[in-house]
Amino acid sequence: MKRNLALRAVATAASTALLAGAFSVGALATAQAATRSTVVVLSQGDITSLNSGTSDNNTAYNSLVGSFTGMGFTYYNSDATLVMNTKFGTMKIVKQAPKDFQIQYDVKSGQTWSDGTKIDAVDLLLSHIVASSKYSKAAGLGDPSNADTKPAFDSGNYGGAYDDNVVGEPKLSNGNMTLTVKFAKPLPDWELLAPGPSPVHAMSLIADGKKGLQSAAVNTAAKAKFLKDFTSKNSANLKKIGALYTKGYDVTKVDKDTNALLLISNGGFIVDKFTFGDSMTFVRNPKYNSGPAMATKNPIKTVVIKIIQENTAMIQALRNGDIDIYYNTLPTGNDKITLAAMPNVTTTTRVGGNSSIFHLRTDTGFGNTDVYSGPFAGNSQRAKDLRKAMLLVTPRAQMVTNLIAPVKADATPLNSQFVFQGTPEYDTITKASGANVFSDGTQAERTAAALALVKKYYPTASATVAPVKVRFVHATTTLRTALAKLVQAEAKNAGFDVELNSIGDLFGTKSNQSAQYDIIMHGFGLSSISQSNGCSIYKSDGANNVWGWNDSTVDANCKSLESDILTAKEVTAKRAAIEKVVIANAWGLALYANPTITAFNKALKNVKTAPVGNNVTWNYFEWSY
């Protein structure tokens, strides 16, 4: 210290002499920052609308806004469980008959929107308008399934289970605090169909040309008007609200000139500023009481969503404190090393939202016409053996060790296409499905077994002679290419000549649905946890069954998963039965659970990623410094 001071004195003297005091000297600043109260969250894509319900194909990023400004009956937590938000309200089945299935939604009283207007069940009615084609047609708002003209409410919610099964209109009761919805049959995933609240009074006001927050009386009248428009199916008025729903919330800028009625919220925050492609700033909603209470000690007062699309830029921004929360669903080992070395950052790695998977073609895909005649075609013993050999020779352990363990050290190959390691279901399902056939023994033993299977049909096959030509396709990413090379090298030992094809746009209708590929490696993710997860891929007429699989056991189990209200145990048993067929027929094999990284400012507490939809913002109310 002393030496340092001496040096400093000498330096000062020298420089003062040289410059003759050419520069003025300021007093020493004390850099004592107060406790931070801001969180800057990363968004990897643009926000284009304050309404994530429209069909603009940008729900993933637009729903980030809603996660701060909206609270409804449910949300997913970090354990991928659907949590009932009792602060907002409750729901229960009130009638369960084969042709009459009724659910009652009770909105908890005492809640208000950010402008002070009371929240009640009338606010849930918009959900019906934007999800029921029948209502749209009956109210003269257009037929959503018409290929030429779009409906007044250009919503992305038509055509789903709600639309297919809802009967009549929802009924209000209990002083407009309760809503009862009737469906044509019992729906297993009824909890996912809960209507979300919308500030209908504000929408009605904007549709009438109002600007800025209104008085309580005006708001109440506007809500009554909306209810009247809804029940009397007032086409003209509803069309105005439809235009607002479709376009009015699509903004490129929010500032002090923005109509405050557009920004009304019942979440913990309200949108304050927005610049397209750059950032969105939120401030606290002082009237928030629709969800779990905000942290009381050093809570967050401002949230910023910062849009960054380039990974290195995100990481450096995190290191520099320009952002507080970073996430990456496709991290590399280098990302992990860089993040781990940062002094100001906590890094967490977890699995549970996505997996990587192999799927083998057996036939022409559902709804396609290309004829498939590759080595895996059909359900003959020969095709099954060759498919099984291909899966046996896939070096999953090596893939995980080389490419996944650098990100998540304890990663192991995944044995189920439905559930992940660490869940109670996993052990039950994998034990019943017989997936261990692809992980028992060493890779050398499995490769030898694969070669034996291939030799049955190609006697010349050996580690040097590869008579079975296989066309393999994967997305053009560094990770996928590296994985594919490992497969190609190992498959050669069992007589497979694997031709690697990489496509940037893997899911273009032309690539994975045409019959020109025998095997695909791709990611597999969940956007919601429904009982019938995976069925659209495995059942013979599933919309995503593009690889030609067909099995009656699978179809029967899927039918039950899609239409019966089952206990958790029954669901597990049915999934295991499906998985057993998949394994026995060697249709496909899960490779590993994709690890995701969340890294955040060390001082920030309670950041937890929810695997469903890779949501880092779900528990903002728990965040604090």
Next chain:
Amino acid sequence: MLQYILRRLGMMFVIVFGSSFLAYNLQAYSSDPLSVFGESTAENKDYLILQMTRELQLDVPPPIRYFSWLRGIVAGLWGDFDMGLTRMKLPVFEVIAQALPVTVKLVITSTFLAIILGITVGMITAIRQYSRFDYSMTFVSFLLFSLPVFWVAVLLKEFMAIQFNDFLVDPTIPPVTILIFAAVFGLIAAGFVGGARLQFFSVLGGASLFAAGLLSFASATQWFIEPSLGIFGVSFLALCNAAIVVQLISGLDSKKGRITGFGTAVAIAVLYFPLQALMSADASLVNVLAIFAITISIGSAIGYFASNIDRRVYIRIGFFTALISTVPILVDRFMQEFSAYMNSDAVSGRPVPTLGQANDLLTTEQLENFWISGLDTALHLVLPTIALTLISFAGYIRFSRGSLLEVLNMDYIRTARAKGLSERTVVTRHGMRNAMLPLTTILVNDFAGLFGGAIITEGVFAWKGMGRLFNDALTGYDLNLFMGVFIISATLTVLANFVADLLYGVVDPRIRIRK
């Protein structure tokens, strides 16, 4: 002439129309917007596909769809302009209207810097052909030429943002670092000055000593967290600047030139304190313009009164000296806010950001203060500007060097020397002016290209400009957005070529447009 212009305009129309037709079809046939649903597990997938097909008219063949797009553009003639919607349903026009100023803000400073620096250095290397400086600048320009901007950006962020912000916690520079910096600075300065061995080493020594002194001073006084130039810094820079301006315009041996230049510099130093009154917290751009008006009129007046013949030359000296010397006064004013800015909640001690256009957390009060919001913008511009300047000014060095060398070998230069003109006059009046001619085309085209944006730079610094829109359009199969960016870049490019051709006739009287 009118006929020529009309013919060119007609050709431009054909080119823009033809290229847009080609681009539209190529993009439409090579991309499949429905592919986002390839893996969708949404239960209403069929409905979503129907909806997108309806929205984007995917059932209409692209060559026919092109004309419905074109109708929106042509409708602009009667005020019904429509560029369509992006795939995310935002109006393309609105998105571009927001991105264009962002790109201009990002690229304009660096383009000017690159041109000024590049041409200056290029011309010096031409005058000192085959000198140490020429060789080292040739090396540097090829090095910069070949640097990928994303890599430059990563390094800049690491050293000039992250490490620098870390350094600001205790802004004391270790002696070793001071020595290294001083030596490097000395070498650069000595390279610039050139000359015989003795001169080289004396400049090297002097400059190193100067740099070492400056850094030690800054380190000892914590200058980096409380920066300012003060009246002494402003005066010093004004005098240096006056010397350069005088040397370039009249030569330092002209007494009237010296009186004007240094007189203006002194006047600006004297004005330092009075001008502070104009730069209060509630100042605006008008105040800044007023300051320039005051200093420039004083400079020009000094030039006017210091001379009785050839007044234009001296007024020019006064004008430029005042213009450039006022900048340090403004910089000094911005610096006065630095400490408060840095310690505010929004910045919390890390003033240099790695990305973004502005700090989202500044309070309304801070945003309304011209100096604080200006400082914020400047700090956000630092890294991308350096990155863009570094990679683009190398080209100007090579162009201007080659151009000036060619001119200097001309007969009229020999004539100019033979009639006894000073070397300064030969180079500045006869050499540089003629060397600028071939650069006109490049400059005009670069300015047109400016509106196309900097695709990679905008990406790594997270600026939503035209470049990033273009990239988004390509990767997101966003045909309308793609065409929006395309039509603007294409039109500007053909216009720029046209303007360059017209400018040729203006700057070079030998070129006339024939009928």
